[in-house]
Amino acid sequence: MTKKRARQAVILDLVAHHVVGSQEELRQLLLGRQMDVTQATLSRDIRDLGIARVGGEDGARYMLPEQVSAHDDKPLLANLLPQLFSRIDGVGELIVLHTVASGAQPIAEAIDQEDFEEVMGTIAGDDTILIVTRSSSARLALTARLLELAGES
């Protein structure tokens, strides 16, 4: 069915260039292009096309995958640290980072994902993380970096 493909193409186009906040809204836009389908069909089209829906201060909106990432600001750690950080300390090549309750696990994983070269490994409890770095100077460097990310610099 050629109508379906054309419609889905138009949908991609509309979503890419307009702010589409609901399937009903999309339906109206399609009507303007002489395409009349029900919300049910749009729900299926959106699924097929892999279009994402993200909430925003001013209501939700549909976006193409490309747009979602563009809309994304910073890496995970930068998001979490300012929220969860409580204090940091260290000795030798060890850093002890304290977070708010339940914050250690997420932060530790985010640190792991960053793949800091200074880091040998991390162990996280509930609100405390032990970070083993490669050297004393690595510890100092990383501590500074983490403080900065936490917005405490």
Place this chain on the structure above:
Amino acid sequence: MTKKRARQAVILDLVAHHVVGSQEELRQLLLGRQMDVTQATLSRDIRDLGIARVGGEDGARYMLPEQVSAHDDKPLLANLLPQLFSRIDGVGELIVLHTVASGAQPIAEAIDQEDFEEVMGTIAGDDTILIVTRSSSARLALTARLLELAGES
């Protein structure tokens, strides 16, 4: 409120590592971590965190922005062309590309976005696109490329 931040961090973590299909499901996961909130709160958290919801064959799922793009397969043009292409022809430095009804505009925009160096510009009607290339050989090269993208190679 420190509980909110910790919860949101855990949510990011859960969404990153689990397949979360609904807010109610997320609620259950949080319960397992001794965090009890209502769906309403999760709706707000998800908005605040910029988490996206994308549909899939096996139901919808929440994803972090990073994951959405990763989940995305190919650029727009590669998605559209196989769906909308009908035939292509050309002469001199001009290409005339025919698409299914209503397909020209989306395809033309996608071509523009690709920024092909062979292309000087495009003009799209409803089902026909005129592509002006920089030279006769550029025309041949681009024609081949488009045919390939359309899966007609």
Place this chain on the structure above:
DNA sequence: CGCTATAATGCATAATCATGCATTTAGTGC
């Protein structure tokens, strides 16, 4: 062509998500 199998769609409705308003909880400054 007419017939069949398959895909696409609509309809009605269930499932899920968002939000206004009231209430509770933290955070601050005496």
Place this chain on the structure above:
DNA sequence: GCACTAAATGCATGATTATGCATTATAGCG
């Protein structure tokens, strides 16, 4: 510690999205 202000949350409900089932359109095929 107490009063005060702002943030966070729950509750109830409205809005939006997803889906089972029946129907209709489309693509092949003889």
